[in-house]
Amino acid sequence: MNEPTKQPITLALPSKGAIADPTLSFLADCGLRVDKPNPRQYTGTIPAIPGVEVLFQRVTDVVYKVSDSTVQFGITGLDVVREHPSDDLIVIHSDLRYGYCKLVVAVPESWIDVVTTADLAEVALDFRDTKRRNLRVATKYPNMTRQYFHAWGIHHFTLVNAEGAIEAAPTIGYADVIVDLAQTGTTLRENHLKALPDGTLVESQACLVGNRRALRDPAVLNAARLLSERIDAALTGREYSQLSVNMRGESAEAVARKVAANALTHGLKGPTVAPIYGTDDGDGGWFTIGITIPTKHLLPAVEYLRSVGATQVIAAPVRYLFLDNSPTFARLCAQLDNR
Amino acid sequence: MPRSVNYRLLRRITTQLEQHMAGYGYEPFDTPIIQPTDLFLTRAGDQVVKRLFTFDRDGQSIALRPEFTAPAAYAYAQQHPDGAAIVRWQFSGFVFVDYATGAQQRMSVGAELFGAGGADADAEIVTIAARGLDTLGVRDWNIDIGHVGLLRAVLERFRLDARTERFILHHLAALSNPAQGKGYVLEQLDRLLQAPPDVDFAVPTINDVERTLDAVLESGHYGVTMGGRDRADIARRLIQKRQRFTERHQVSAALDVLEHVGGTWTNVERAFDELGRLVEGDHERAILTRWHGTMRAINESGIDLSRITIRPTLARDWEYYTGIVFELRSAHDAHIGGGGRYDELVKLLGGERETPAVGFVYHIDQLIAGLEASE
Numbered sequence: 001m002n003e004p005t006k007q008p009i010t011l012a013l014p015s016k017g018a019i020a021d022p023t024l025s026f027l028a029d030c031g032l033r034v035d036k037p038n039p040r041q042y043t044g045t046i047p048a049i050p051g052v053e054v055l056f057q058r059v060t061d062v063v064y065k066v067s068d069s070t071v072q073f074g075i076t077g078l079d080v081v082r083e084h085p086s087d088d089l090i091v092i093h094s095d096l097r098y099g100y101c102k103l104v105v106a107v108p109e110s111w112i113d114v115v116t117t118a119d120l121a122e123v124a125l126d127f128r129d130t131k132r133r134n135l136r137v138a139t140k141y142p143n144m145t146r147q148y149f150h151a152w153g154i155h156h157f158t159l160v161n162a163e164g165a166i167e168a169a170p171t172i173g174y175a176d177v178i179v180d181l182a183q184t185g186t187t188l189r190e191n192h193l194k195a196l197p198d199g200t201l202v203e204s205q206a207c208l209v210g211n212r213r214a215l216r217d218p219a220v221l222n223a224a225r226l227l228s229e230r231i232d233a234a235l236t237g238r239e240y241s242q243l244s245v246n247m248r249g250e251s252a253e254a255v256a257r258k259v260a261a262n263a264l265t266h267g268l269k270g271p272t273v274a275p276i277y278g279t280d281d282g283d284g285g286w287f288t289i290g291i292t293i294p295t296k297h298l299l300p301a302v303e304y305l306r307s308v309g310a311t312q313v314i315a316a317p318v319r320y321l322f323l324d325n326s327p328t329f330a331r332l333c334a335q336l337d338n339r
Numbered sequence: 340m341p342r343s344v345n346y347r348l349l350r351r352i353t354t355q356l357e358q359h360m361a362g363y364g365y366e367p368f369d370t371p372i373i374q375p376t377d378l379f380l381t382r383a384g385d386q387v388v389k390r391l392f393t394f395d396r397d398g399q400s401i402a403l404r405p406e407f408t409a410p411a412a413y414a415y416a417q418q419h420p421d422g423a424a425i426v427r428w429q430f431s432g433f434v435f436v437d438y439a440t441g442a443q444q445r446m447s448v449g450a451e452l453f454g455a456g457g458a459d460a461d462a463e464i465v466t467i468a469a470r471g472l473d474t475l476g477v478r479d480w481n482i483d484i485g486h487v488g489l490l491r492a493v494l495e496r497f498r499l500d501a502r503t504e505r506f507i508l509h510h511l512a513a514l515s516n517p518a519q520g521k522g523y524v525l526e527q528l529d530r531l532l533q534a535p536p537d538v539d540f541a542v543p544t545i546n547d548v549e550r551t552l553d554a555v556l557e558s559g560h561y562g563v564t565m566g567g568r569d570r571a572d573i574a575r576r577l578i579q580k581r582q583r584f585t586e587r588h589q590v591s592a593a594l595d596v597l598e599h600v601g602g603t604w605t606n607v608e609r610a611f612d613e614l615g616r617l618v619e620g621d622h623e624r625a626i627l628t629r630w631h632g633t634m635r636a637i638n639e640s641g642i643d644l645s646r647i648t649i650r651p652t653l654a655r656d657w658e659y660y661t662g663i664v665f666e667l668r669s670a671h672d673a674h675i676g677g678g679g680r681y682d683e684l685v686k687l688l689g690g691e692r693e694t695p696a697v698g699f700v701y702h703i704d705q706l707i708a709g710l711e712a713s714e
Binding site: 107108109110111112113118119122123125126127129130131134136142143146150155156159170171173175176177191192193 | 377380388389395400501502530564565566567568572573576577580
């Protein structure tokens with residue numbers, strides 16, 4: 001079997017583009033601050049995980065370098081991963097919840113006869129039949145575009161490769177339609193284009209990827225576990241709030257029972273209750289209660305707590321929430337076993 | 340690993356068939372294995388496109404040839420753009436099919452006859468295809484013969500637009516499949532039509548639509564981005580879309596007729612008697628008469644009509660067929676070859692005018708499997 005490698009484990013991160021800075025803040029949120037000693041160099045370290053080095057690359061190169069196992073891990077956009085698929089590349093976490101965008105088919109707004117991709121398929125045939133030429137599609141994503149068009153029965157098109165200002169192509173006249181990233185649709189509208197409602201090729205966000213073969217090395221797999229743990233804890237933590245509730249009651253048990261009775265305020269395992277000293281005004285005691293609940297239930301939970309006697313509720317964000325294991329790492333192990 | 344191929348048998352079969360076709364005056368034709376993908380997409384059916392082996396090089400999509408017919412038609416258009424020359428070509432070589440389970444390389448042997456139309460040319464190709472089986476010692480083969488041209492003529496009765504017509508021809512197999520049938524085909528059509536046009540017209544003439552469009556577009560908020568289409572293009576298509584909505588019952592009626600025409604007759608004379616009652620008008624009748632003539636010519640060339648089944652709605656994977664289409668079947672119902680007439684392809688691939696063309700191909704892997712089983 002494989003000898004454990006002594007070579008360093010490397011995580012490739014986007015060096016520029018829309019997700020470069022968000023990636024660094026995301027990792028910092030996960031407790032994985034990246035140290036970059038020299039801003040002109042392409043390397044860095046993550047002090048929280050000794051032995052893991054950081055290499056800054058463009059998003060596409062992140063995918064290439066992970067696929068060819070130059071590096072073991074990378075963070076990049078899902079759109080780029082789908083455009084350059086590789087058997088050796090495994091998506092460890094597909095929704096890091098930033099860098100959201102959609103890869104869409106957009107046509108000129110003036111094409112009021114084109115409402116769906118099926119319409120576009122017909123227009124492509126019209127081009128062939130009446131103009132004796134192919135529909136021209138400008139895109140930076142030739143692979144996905146080709147697959148998508150063929151899947152819709154659009155076979156007569158010519159891809160126009162362009163690197164920037166794709167959305168201007170139909171106005172300038174070197175393409176008829178485009179396949180490009182859209183975040184809010186503002187850029188499309190400004191260029192008199194409309195995205196087809198059923199023309200989304202991929203819903204993209206930042207993702208963590210790894211090299212399948214490198215993950216056979218226990219040291220690399222362990223690094224994957226450490227990354228997954230931190231990412232899961234931070235992403236799960238974001239969804240929860242920690243409440244300290246002051247409440248009057250006959251006894252700690254009675255207070256705890258009232259709070260635990262409602263699913264909204266049950267907390268992860270149940271409330272912790274502690275007496276508050278020095279506030280005994282003769283009508284039972286005061287207690288403070290600690291629970292952790294999903295933030296989306298915060299307001300109904302507070303209302304319920306008030307209804308059972310709460311007077312003050314302090315809510316604080318949860319920075320990390322570690323569960324008994326990392327779901328992301330469990331999924332990764334299952335994926336690796338399946339091969 | 341792919342199944343190992345009996346190359347000795349493959350070589351023997353290929354040589355025998357080459358000699359057989361040479362005996363009819365068919366000259367060898369060859370074409371590069373690697374070609375621009377676009378060449379194979381002209382009138383390819385969806386099944387063919389799905390299984391095309393393609394890859395990218397320098398931003399251009401390249402395909403491994405899936406067949407010889409389109410390259411041959413292209414070569415003919417280059418060499419004889421006026422379509423005047425009669426050319427007989429035979430080909431043999433590997434073609435490539437990309438299945439979900441992996442790519443396969445297959446031997447393909449066959450012939451194309453360019454520049455000759457009519458019953459005699461059709462009969463020549465069917466006869467050579469069938470006689471070749473005799474040469475190889477394949478016993479008990481049968482031929483199914485259909486006619487895409489007749490179906491198109493029948494569909495003309497319903498004045499469908501070109502796209503709908505293509506849609507129906509595309510779904511012939513589904514129509515004659517008992518598990519799918521007319522209901523399924525209409526369902527697929529509705530899916531295609533589901534989006535109603537944004538603009539509604541009381542009187543859809545092109546002038547009205549263009550005037551409406553002018554008003555809409557010049558109101559400013561659509562800007563000037565037209566992406567290679569002009570207002571007339573958009574107007575024309577809006578009208579087509581609207582017409583298509585009103586023609587759904589026409590499609591339904593057309594499918595009914597196709598179901599009637601789409602019988603299976605093992606008695607050729609009876610088939611033409613019954614089809615004669617189903618066709619309408621001079622155009623359809625003329626096509627049927629020519630087809631009947633083809634059958635007589637096939638018979639005169641010594642092929643027993645008892646081996647022939649008439650199946651007017653026989654469907655083949657390539658959409659370029661315009662006239663007769665046929666399939667060779669072994670006693671065990673394996674598809675050992677097939678072909679047909681494709682008079683539009685040469686022009687589509689650059690010829691100056693429509694050029695009669697007919698051809699066929701043997702499925703060598705099926706032939707080998709059959710011969711191995713009987714040895």
